[in-house]
Amino acid sequence: MYKILIVEDDKSLCNNIKEGISKWGFETASIENFENILEEFAKYKPHLVLMDINLPYFDGFHWCKKIRDISKVPIIFLSSRDSNMDIIMAVNMGGDDFVTKPFSIDILVAKIQxxxxxxxxxxxxxxxxxxxxxxxxxINNGTLVYNNKKVELTKNEFRILQLLMKNKGKIVSRDRIMRVLWESEYFIGENTLTVNVNRLRRKLEDIGLKDFILTKRSQGYVIP
Known part of the structure; x- marks a missing residue:
């Protein structure tokens, strides 16, 4: 089942859209926190986003660009603004289509499909x-985004962080990390692993992620 994320602050319209497209078999969710749409997007992992332009805090163009930094998921803009400049902006920011309000749910569904x-x-x-x-x-470009800050990771740093994030709450042994790096042709020894983890931690702290990776003595590392 395809998942659709609706970014619309008009609750009545948002509910109408959810009801209308749900009848076609789509799973839907809507944004609750308009201050950090990117985080809700990442948690829900939709197949497509319906994005209003006029939103609280930051407009839809802003959030489209932020989503494009981490994902190629299709984005359809919904707006009562239909000037050529708005449509050009939507395309330039990475939008896939533009639907002018008011619109027919049937037409919207056809575009989604x-x-x-x-x-x-x-x-x-x-x-x-x-x-x-x-x-x-x-996963595509090996970058990490947190609080609207982005950091570039080396191949080893990326693979270490990917393994730990996939196993959040579980201790990952040093041997397992090195086996993953070995299988990926990026083998590193015990001392080099420590250096890589420490360097990764510094990068995480630079964007506000302090104590993101914890050391469990004689066991390994964990993201709690």
Missing amino acids: AILRRAYSYGESEGQIIECEGAILN
Whole structure:
């Protein structure tokens, strides 16, 4: 079942959209916290986003750009603003389509179905990010985003963080981390692993993620 995230602050319209597209078999969710849409996006992992332009705090163009930093998921803009400049802005920010309010639910569904067919016809999925405590790891380009700050990771740092985030709450042994790096042709020894983890921790602290990775003595590392 495809998941649709609705970013619309008009609750009545949002509920109408949810009801209308749910009848076509789509799973839907709507944004609750308009201050940090990116975090809710990462947690829900939708296949498509319906994005209003006029939103509290930051507009839809802003959030479209933030989503594009971590995902290629299709985005359809919904707006009563229909000037050429708005449409150009929507496209330039990475939008896939633009629907002017008021609109027919049937037309909206047709556009959603067409875009989903194009986006996922070759078996592609939305699983290109991992979210953990507001930190968003981009599998495609090896970057981490937290609190609107982005950090570039080395291949070793990325693979270490990916393994720990996938196993949040579980202790991952040093031997297991090194086996993963070995299988990926990025083998590193005991001392080098410590250096990589410490360097990764410094990068995380620079964007506000202090004590994100904990050491469990004689056991390994964990993201609690």
